[in-house]
Amino acid sequence: MRLVLFLTLLLASTPFFSQSDDEKQIKAIYDKALTDGQAYEWLDYLSNQIGGRLSGSVQAQQAVEYTKGQLDSLGLDRVWLQPVMVPKWVRGLPEFAYMETKPGLTTNMPICALGGSVATPDGGLKANIVEVQGIEDLQKLGKDKIAGKIVFYNRPMDPTLISTFASYSGCVDQRYSGAAEAAKYGALGVIVRSMNLRSDDYPHTGSMSYGDTPVSQRIPAAAISTNGADLLSTTLKLNPNIKFYFKQNCKQYEDVQSYNVIGEIKGSTYPNEVMVVGGHLDSWDLGDGSHDDGAGCVQSMDVLRLLKKTGYKPKRTIRVVLFMNEENGLRGGNKYAEVALSKNENHVFALESDSGGFTPRGFSLDCSDENFDQIQSWKSLFEPYLIHLFVKGFSGADIGPMKNPDIVLAGLVPDSQRYFDHHHAENDTFEHVNKRELELGAASMASLVYLMDKYGIIPASKIKG
């Protein structure tokens, strides 16, 4: 009776033979990842032996050398460094802030400089503060109410959106363009509520841009923790005349030499069709960059290793690319696409993992409807691994520059609930990555790469013709 049931289930789940092969290969990948994965060990080294890997830093260079060495040891067909010049911005600790509710009566505030910000004057910056809920408020207030003050951007992330990345998108303009916009109204500096849904004491850094603001008119910008922002806002309601002081010593240096780290397995049948899997090797400097994006790097490295270890011989060339300088410049992603174009390389697929090392939920796909349909048809292969989400959308910053009508771009979508608790903050650290969750992500990526390699993409020419 139980055998009959077993056979029925077996038949029900194997509608045709080739799918059964796919099921076996994917099971082999997951089994290997969960019993003999390398990602967690690599991440331990990157995070705990090297640490934060800001572009242009000694640690970023150490990470280049370490990951190249590890790729060398995997027996790939080729491993190399791709030179790229990157910006070098340095925080220059200490940084420090307080609010002064009466002369001499101060409360320290947890802040950190935004990446790319200028320093405050040597003695720090002290001024009245004006709270806004976004850039659009500046015009309403006008120069009268802004000039000579510090602008405090306090629009919180929307907690009702299920994807925290959607909440992030709705707020991040304050961080990215807030200083440039406030400078137009004569503000002396900006303080931005951290992009974090949780109430805590960590300020979260991140990139900002002065756009075309002349150097002489650039004003310093810092993030404040969510608890700090709430306290500041409450205090301002009681007394709009309080002063805010902050001091930061950050500095932009000349560009320095750095590298994308690349390894590849040559395709057996279509060596000129290239598939990329990657993450970015640089990180912010406050934590050790475990989730952003150490996780994506070690997962991508393990994709090639898992395919090899399970005995799979790819028909197409599969490359792992560890991009440099995603956080404050995207120089690595741009350089990789530029070189690929100049060499006339035919990239058919690229998959990035840059949303944290949490339990994988699915993939976000930037491709034609036909390719999307083909990938959707593999859904049932992923269901046993609780990968349910196949949606059209953003893939990844580093692979974006490769976009063309033919290529299929994809991003791993891990569970997003905890991501912004750690993103760009001091608590983006190794102990917040769960080994199995990281490994499940690597296995999910390797499985998609396997299927893309086996079945190929549907080129635009074929669709139109």
Added chain:
Amino acid sequence: MRLVLFLTLLLASTPFFSQSDDEKQIKAIYDKALTDGQAYEWLDYLSNQIGGRLSGSVQAQQAVEYTKGQLDSLGLDRVWLQPVMVPKWVRGLPEFAYMETKPGLTTNMPICALGGSVATPDGGLKANIVEVQGIEDLQKLGKDKIAGKIVFYNRPMDPTLISTFASYSGCVDQRYSGAAEAAKYGALGVIVRSMNLRSDDYPHTGSMSYGDTPVSQRIPAAAISTNGADLLSTTLKLNPNIKFYFKQNCKQYEDVQSYNVIGEIKGSTYPNEVMVVGGHLDSWDLGDGSHDDGAGCVQSMDVLRLLKKTGYKPKRTIRVVLFMNEENGLRGGNKYAEVALSKNENHVFALESDSGGFTPRGFSLDCSDENFDQIQSWKSLFEPYLIHLFVKGFSGADIGPMKNPDIVLAGLVPDSQRYFDHHHAENDTFEHVNKRELELGAASMASLVYLMDKYGIIPASKIKG
């Protein structure tokens, strides 16, 4: 152009009007949970002001009083305590273990008594140790190789299973019955590898039973951390003659009075049809029981609150039940079912949350095919909240005793990857619960209760007739 797209999407997602009502109500529930949920605050109190809530302890009684008070404040139609006698087992610290590789050369080992175990002799227990991979090994070894020794059960959880609960099921017999079985072969005590997939230093307790072993023949049983188990196993391979020492002072007292905590909203149309949502209020004593099962309790409490706050008036009677003594006796679950039966109450649905406060992934359903199909037909309503998993399977220990051919039993299925890192161990604590993940679970539960209440169940009589 964008408006056209928007309208198309809108129409595509609203096939008929009544579903749109459901979409609105479910959206209202999620919005409320994520912006004004109460679960996290309640859990903070339960975990940080009360702490571990072992049956029969002062803390368990404090938790009864606290949660009853909180339910009283919600304006439900009725809140009451249901008396139930519970076992009182006390750990009796300190507990202590070491392995002795040579006389006088010892290494401390992280252990904890299993719940229900007897104490060691006053001076502790010291003996040679024999490692097995499960109960089935005992017969192979026989009395000769077991008598006078400590049996060390070291079968690890299977890492290749995607649901960690499945891995747990494959191992937990060692913990539950290991001592009773080893005693039959003359063992003096048992040490069991912690039910944890991670390599760490926390021993994980949990219930064990002596079955019909006479009191005089009961042997002490303890869990050892996974790192401890690995070290012990390696050391045994080098030297099978090492000795293991452990001392524990646990004690079983007479049963004591305790309570299930119950609150209800009376149904407007079918007040005699009862729907239960619940978790268990007791926990083990090592951590503060945040995931197991403080989370399930506060989520269940918030289900009733969320339904009220969103203005939903249930047609059926909806009860929150905080069961006492799931961990070491199931007395609360049994008592609740017994009273319901004696009062001839018609329970149509019960939903338990007892798998941690992690991101919800779906529901496990123990019901007829017809009811399963009806619930599956609501899948698209849950998709925007990334709830994808609707499977037949185990619902919950506390609601199990209510099983009958008519009732629909359900269990919330959260992401399981991190659960056994914390389960029954010192690190099952509040800081490992993410506020949004907890709230999403409460909202998912409230949404299912709403749909079950609105559409009702399909009774067995209707199916057969």
